[in-house]
Structure formats: structure tokens, C-alpha cells
Amino acid sequence: MNTSKKISTCFVSALFEKYSNTESIVVVIDVLRATSVISIAFHYGVKEIIPVQSLEEAKNYKSKENFIVAAERNAMPVDGFDYGNSPFHYMNEKVQNKTLVLTTTNGTKALEIAKNHKTITASFVNFDAVVDYLILQNKDVILLCSGWKGFFNLEDSIFAGKLAEKLMNNAFQNSNDSTLAAIELFHSSEADLFSFLSNSSHRKRLKSLNMEEDTKFCLNPTFQSNIIPILKDGKLIKA
Amino acid sequence: MNTSKKISTCFVSALFEKYSNTESIVVVIDVLRATSVISIAFHYGVKEIIPVQSLEEAKNYKSKENFIVAAERNAMPVDGFDYGNSPFHYMNEKVQNKTLVLTTTNGTKALEIAKNHKTITASFVNFDAVVDYLILQNKDVILLCSGWKGFFNLEDSIFAGKLAEKLMNNAFQNSNDSTLAAIELFHSSEADLFSFLSNSSHRKRLKSLNMEEDTKFCLNPTFQSNIIPILKDGKLIKA
Numbered sequence: 252m253n254t255s256k257k258i259s260t261c262f263v264s265a266l267f268e269k270y271s272n273t274e275s276i277v278v279v280i281d282v283l284r285a286t287s288v289i290s291i292a293f294h295y296g297v298k299e300i301i302p303v304q305s306l307e308e309a310k311n312y313k314s315k316e317n318f319i320v321a322a323e324r325n326a327m328p329v330d331g332f333d334y335g336n337s338p339f340h341y342m343n344e345k346v347q348n349k350t351l352v353l354t355t356t357n358g359t360k361a362l363e364i365a366k367n368h369k370t371i372t373a374s375f376v377n378f379d380a381v382v383d384y385l386i387l388q389n390k391d392v393i394l395l396c397s398g399w400k401g402f403f404n405l406e407d408s409i410f411a412g413k414l415a416e417k418l419m420n421n422a423f424q425n426s427n428d429s430t431l432a433a434i435e436l437f438h439s440s441e442a443d444l445f446s447f448l449s450n451s452s453h454r455k456r457l458k459s460l461n462m463e464e465d466t467k468f469c470l471n472p473t474f475q476s477n478i479i480p481i482l483k484d485g486k487l488i489k490a
Numbered sequence: 491m492n493t494s495k496k497i498s499t500c501f502v503s504a505l506f507e508k509y510s511n512t513e514s515i516v517v518v519i520d521v522l523r524a525t526s527v528i529s530i531a532f533h534y535g536v537k538e539i540i541p542v543q544s545l546e547e548a549k550n551y552k553s554k555e556n557f558i559v560a561a562e563r564n565a566m567p568v569d570g571f572d573y574g575n576s577p578f579h580y581m582n583e584k585v586q587n588k589t590l591v592l593t594t595t596n597g598t599k600a601l602e603i604a605k606n607h608k609t610i611t612a613s614f615v616n617f618d619a620v621v622d623y624l625i626l627q628n629k630d631v632i633l634l635c636s637g638w639k640g641f642f643n644l645e646d647s648i649f650a651g652k653l654a655e656k657l658m659n660n661a662f663q664n665s666n667d668s669t670l671a672a673i674e675l676f677h678s679s680e681a682d683l684f685s686f687l688s689n690s691s692h693r694k695r696l697k698s699l700n701m702e703e704d705t706k707f708c709l710n711p712t713f714q715s716n717i718i719p720i721l722k723d724g725k726l727i728k729a
Binding site: 262399428431438439450451453 | 505671674
């Protein structure tokens with residue numbers, strides 16, 4: 252095994268340029284909720300996912316057959332779209348073999364920023380599969396936390412810490428302080444992540460919008476998906 | 491007491507624009523070592539400090555009477571300058587009543603970025619005085635971690651966490667996840683900060699350069715300075 256594989260953790264997509272290295276694999280993280288939704292949608296049979304940046308772009312797909320169009324802004328579903336950003340929206344057989352077009356506040360931006368890299372998405376829903384996948388690849392890894400509108404967020408950073416620790420137990424080396432901080436935050440929170448996040452900005456935001464069930468599911472999913480969503484030519488497909 | 495005073499923590503000066511609010515006080519943090527050096531220099535009698543961005547700009551002051559010119563790049567002193575970025579350089583009576591011109595890798599950049607705000611500098615050397623000062627002001631506070639060349643660093647973030655917790659015990663409110671993370675990192679490290687930082691990038695950098703004594707002093711200074719360095723018209727003076 253090549254022991255020189257490195258992990259770096261980018262806390263905010265606005266800083267990605269500093270970390271960018273097209274020889275690395277980028278792991279896009281937006282656990283509340285875009286990358287959880289992506290995992291769930293694939294798990295329930297979605298064929299592919301097209302992340303788009305604007306509502307206008309998303310609207311172009313609305314009349315197409317076999318497309319589902321989903322939009323979220325500021326944690327809320329957007330009027331006039333089929334779906335929002337709740338994992339529960341996708342747990343039904345109507346999504347099977349459909350193409351999902353998705354635009355969200357942060358996660359789809361992070362995917363756009365990383366598009367010149369080999370890029371996968373990760374969440375607590377496909378955590379185990381992501382670990383196995385990254386160990387099999389012989390590449391450095393950049394953990395790209397989506398954050399919230401350019402700001403650091405706790406849940407993505409904690410997820411990055413959990414993933415980094417697992418990789419470091421499998422011959423990866425850490426290359427920056429943000430990874431050390433993320434691992435420490437993971438340790439501080441692992442006994443009860445939901446409670447730990449009680450003061451976090453996005454848990455409070457989702458709580459105020461009656462989306463606590465989404466939060467609970469995304470942080471403690473009731474199953475693991477073995478699908479790795481990977482970005483190819485602007486679409487997420489199964490790796 | 492106005493209970494609406496808010497704290498926000500900016501982990502990297504490159505993100506400062508997102509946090510900027512000229513109604514707030516900015517606290518520039520570069521504990522290893524620029525803001526520690528600034529505290530020490532004032533404590534030992536320096537009259538004022540002119541932070542400059544480039545070596546060329548610093549050189550312009552070299553022949554001036556009653557000026558000390560100090561330069562650091564990549565943790566090293568720069569050839570041809572009177573002083574570097576070690577706090578021990580300033581613990582002598584030659585600095586009394588001098589104007590110190592200082593250019594460093596990160597700290598002086600953070601000062602430049604914040605120059606349109608009311609800006610002070612903080613380190614473990616003047617921690618108590620900074621707390622008292624901020625409590626007396628009736629303003630929101632932005633904790634600006636200098637980081638390392640645009641990357642997150644542990645020591646500045648931990649210091650921000652210590653300061654944020656103290657302020658929150660004095661009627662300040664937190665407004666973002668980065669402050670929560672900083673406080674958590676402070677808690678994880680407070681039993682033995684020097685050991686906690688043993689894997690951090692900058693402690694390793696200073697260790698490799700035989701600057702462990704600088705690190706020890708900056709993290710656990712043997713005295714407290716009651717001086718608040720404040721930026722006025724491009725110069726740091728005593729508040």
C-alpha cells in the first residue's frame with residue numbers, strides 16, 4: 252500500500268482553490284442535507300443526478316419526461332418544483348429510473364467548484380462504502396465541506412473528521428490542521444451527534460422549519476447505502 | 491448591559507469579507523507569533539508598531555533613526571533585518587521608545603485586511619486585558635484568526651475559542667458554528683495546549699527550526715501585559 256496518500260480538509264468551498272489538486276479525489280460533504288439526499292435518491296433507484304446552480308437552469312428540465320426536478324433555497328423547498336431537499340421525499344418507488352435534477356443552497360455549489368477533479372459525494376448514509384472506495388483508490392483525498400453560504404458549519408466538519416480518522420487508520424496521512432480539528436470535533440460529538448449539534452446554526456434552522464426528522468435521519472440513517480455517487484461530465488452517476 | 495453583542499469567528503483571513511462589519515471590533519489573532527510579539531514589544535517599551543506588507547516597504551525604514559525593522563517569512567527571520575518574529579528578540583531595553591516596523595507571513599496581512607474596522611491585536615500575553623477591554627466596549631466582536639497562508643490553523647482557532655467562551659460568560663452571544671467549534675477545540679486542548687499542538691503544522695514548523703522556546707512562551711507566557719494594541723491610521727498604538 253502506498254503510504255504517501257494524504258488527506259486534507261477544506262472547511263468552506265470558498266477556500267477550495269487553496270486545496271485544489273486535480274490528482275486528488277474530492278469528497279463533497281453536505282450532510283444536512285444535499286449529499287444525504289443524493290445517497291438516498293440513488294438508493295431508491297434514481298438513475299442519475301444532474302446538479303445545477305440556478306433555479307432557472309432547473310426549470311428547463313421540468314417538462315421533460317422521466318425527470319424529477321428538485322430545488323432548495325435557504326433550507327426550504329422552492330414553489331413550483333417536484334421535490335425539495337428532504338431525504339423522505341425520495342423514499343418512494345416513483346423515483347426509480349428517473350433522472351433527478353437538483354439545485355441546493357450549498358451542496359450543488361461545492362460540486363460545481365470541484366468539477367475538474369475526480370469527485371464523489373459522501374454522507375452518513377454511504378459512509379462505509381465511501382471509506383472502502385477511498386482505501387481502494389491510490390490517490391490523495393480532499394474532504395470538501397460545503398458549509399453554509401460560505402461559512403464553516405459543524406455537521407460537515409464533524410463528518411469530515413469521522414472520515415479522516417477512518418482513513419488515517421488505513422495508512423492515509425493528514426496534511427493540515429483543519430483535519431486535526433475535524434477529528435477532534437468528531438471525538439467531542441460522537442457520543443450524541445444530534446445533541447451536540449443542538450446549538451449549531453443549521454440544526455436550529457431546520458428545527459425552526461419543522462425539519463427535525465430530516466436532521467435525525469441524516470445524522471443517524473437507519474441503513475447504509477453501498478452506492479458511491481461520482482461526478483462524470485456534469486452528472487452524478489453510480490461509481 | 492446590552493445583551494445583543496455578538497461574537498463571530500473567522501478562521502482564515504481570506505474569508506474575512508464574509509464577516510466584515512465596520513460596526514464591529516476586530517480582534518486579530520496570530521499567537522505563533524506575530525500578535526504575541528506585538529504584545530511583548532509594547533510591554534518592553536516599543537512606542538508604536540507599523541505593520542507593513544512587503545519586505546521592500548519594510549526596508550524603507552531601515553536607515554531611519556529610532557526605528558527597528560523586523561521581518562519574518564515562512565517562520566524565519568529575513569537576512570538584513572534587525573529583528574525577526576521571536577518574542578525573545580524584544581525583551582531588551584534597546585526597544586524602548588522605538589517605532590517597530592514589522593512584516594510577517596500572516597499576522598500583518600490580517601491587520602491589513604481589517605484596517606477599515608476598529609482593530610486590536612490579541613495573544614495569550616494580553617488575554618486578560620483583551621477580555622476586559624471587549625466587555626467594556628458596546629460592540630459586536632469578530633475574532634479574526636490569521637491562519638497560515640490562507641489555511642486554517644489550530645493555535646489561532648483555540649485562542650479564539652478561549653476568548654469566545656470568556657465573552658459568552660459575560661453576556662456576549664455567539665452567532666456562528668465556527669465559534670462553537672473554536673470553543674470545543676479550546677476545551678479539548680486546555681489541559682495541555684503545548685502537547686495538544688504537537689501534531690499541528692506550525693508547531694512542527696517551529697520545532698524543525700529550533701523555535702520550541704518561542705512556542706512555549708507564546709502559549710504559556712510568564713506574565714500578562716495590560717496593553718491593548720489598537721490600529722490607528724495604519725499604526726498600532728496603545729489603546
